[in-house]
Amino acid sequence: MKFNTMDDFEFKGKYVILRVDINSPVIDGKVQDSMRIRRHSLTIKELIEKGARVTVIAHQGRKGDKDFTDLDQHAHLLSKHVGRDIIYVDDIYGDVAKEEIKSLKDGDCILLKNLRYLDEEVQEKSPEEHSKSEMIQELYPLFDFFINDAFSAAHRSHMSMVGFVPVLKSIAGRVMESEIKSIERVTENVKHPALLIVGGSKPDEVIDVMKALLPRKEVDNVLTGGVVGELFLIAAGYDLGKKMEWLEEKGHMKRMDEIKELFHLFRNKIQIPQDLAFDMNGKRVEKRVEFLPVDCNSFDIGSETVKAYKEMIKKARTITMKGPMGEFEDERFGKGTLEILRAIKRSHAFSLLGGGHTSMLLKHFKLDEKGIGYVSIAGGALIKMLSGEKLPAVEALRID
Template structure:
């Protein structure tokens, strides 16, 4: 795969697929590391005389975090001048691209507002390809975090124009190549258990978050109110539990949990479940056991907080696990957007880990040995 070092960008029009997807709180975009990291590739190409068109997404249609990218442009302006164009493939977008001068940068609107982003099978007849390919000289994918998805902006452009990867994509690949999956301690938590299922066949896993609740259920434990919550929250609850049941060797689960009792953190051992309490964090005994395993590990991969770290009462588990990793001698990777936010909440420096990744699902897919469509497209 080609990197930025392999291209001459001077007076060329460059289409950069970035991942600017960030949290949205009551309509307001929350600044994220993704925006900061994406700026490196965008403004390097600008400095090298390119005309840069940035393409990105925010949320999904029908969800609360689906917004235009005007606020993203405002944040990117901290790093260099960028113009927001509230269009993707219409006359306004085309006119702005044609008028671009050397060193100018524009950000097109949310790529997911175009239905054909999800129809790459249309090939040359796809509106994104038909409109943008004639206007662009080089395509750069700097969105490793969505390269596990078969979407037009990820897999189609490399078929028609010279292509390569950006600095963030390059960093992710370099870090992942250092991981020996068979000798890695995986600490898997967070609120997206579907991603973690791909690594369930690995031998050494410490489960946290929603994933550990499902794993305990797969082992035959009843969690009461937490069981009922999970059934309502996940349409594929039964399928996930069945999949976990097939791969329980080497999978460790918590021995105690923290619940909300009279608005205070209260820890309950596993043997006292089922009960009427929702689970919000792992308990102190579990933290102690997991910390012992962390000390022995040579390579550690952490994805997903152990509990509701946004609530100070239930930040303890996430803080202690991250602290133990930061103090270990192991090669460590922290992965996923929520893991990044947890580091900030826990006030633990990113410098204490070998690599902190902004990717979640794509990174898991890569480690599970799956071929990433975005990566394969760039190899062709």
């Protein structure tokens, strides 16, 4: 798709309102530093260095939730990464905010109050409807450009995400640009062989992605692990014994008919585990799937599966990974995920890692991003775009 980027305009002396997504974990009232904060700080730093007069807008949590808080701590964390003071302003579009915006000089940057103090922020409306809101009407005359960098919130047609587009020259920020282009590399004009590696404990998301990509022939093979792999083993006729009770209890079996249909239609493309790792008396014990069921639960793919998957990764030109291969938090069952990540890093493929906790895997295993094409900071937005859905905030930026 075509959209304006930060390469298309000069920003010196220009007033820029920048939407970011720095929504981060909050532990005991303390906002945690995050990959989102670090990524968006690069966009902010670039605008500051280009002499823009930057006003940042963002959200944290939702009203009534434990992680709903002001953004003063976020301003401190952004300042640390940008290397310049990002001044927090405890107002959104009142007189205080307007005066601070008007007083900005080249290279200055402020961060306004949490947008979700405004009830209308979370309403789903069209860009044109949102553009008539009080906040947009009060703020837009003060700016030259609207830059949307918040890809991870792009699946929501919220006021701050789309409302400025009808009234200001609108641009994709660096994070937004990178996310869109990386997803396009694994869904359009894909280099083959192309792999989709799926695991984790959210099969609904994975099924939607598989249903979108497999019929379009953008994926040559799907390597399954985690809960997803177990569900496809059941679809293939294997009895997982005790684990099936847990899967039923967690509601993971509710789409079994769809999973069986997918496996039937694309049996030659969907790779299921050859062996699994079980917790037997506190030890990791691997069993081939032909010898199932056993009277204990599986928590990882086994060594033979890892070996087979690594061979396919070695030959791949495009790789998308969503979700771990097992319960990686337990060091006994992190082997599958770690070995797959190492294989991806060694491969010559363009790789996209993302979807919620997937991006946290590198940190857990103390791996850097070297060898990874792109690590997405998005969850729901990434899954929806991979699944072929149009994202309201992305579509709003589209130009003909």
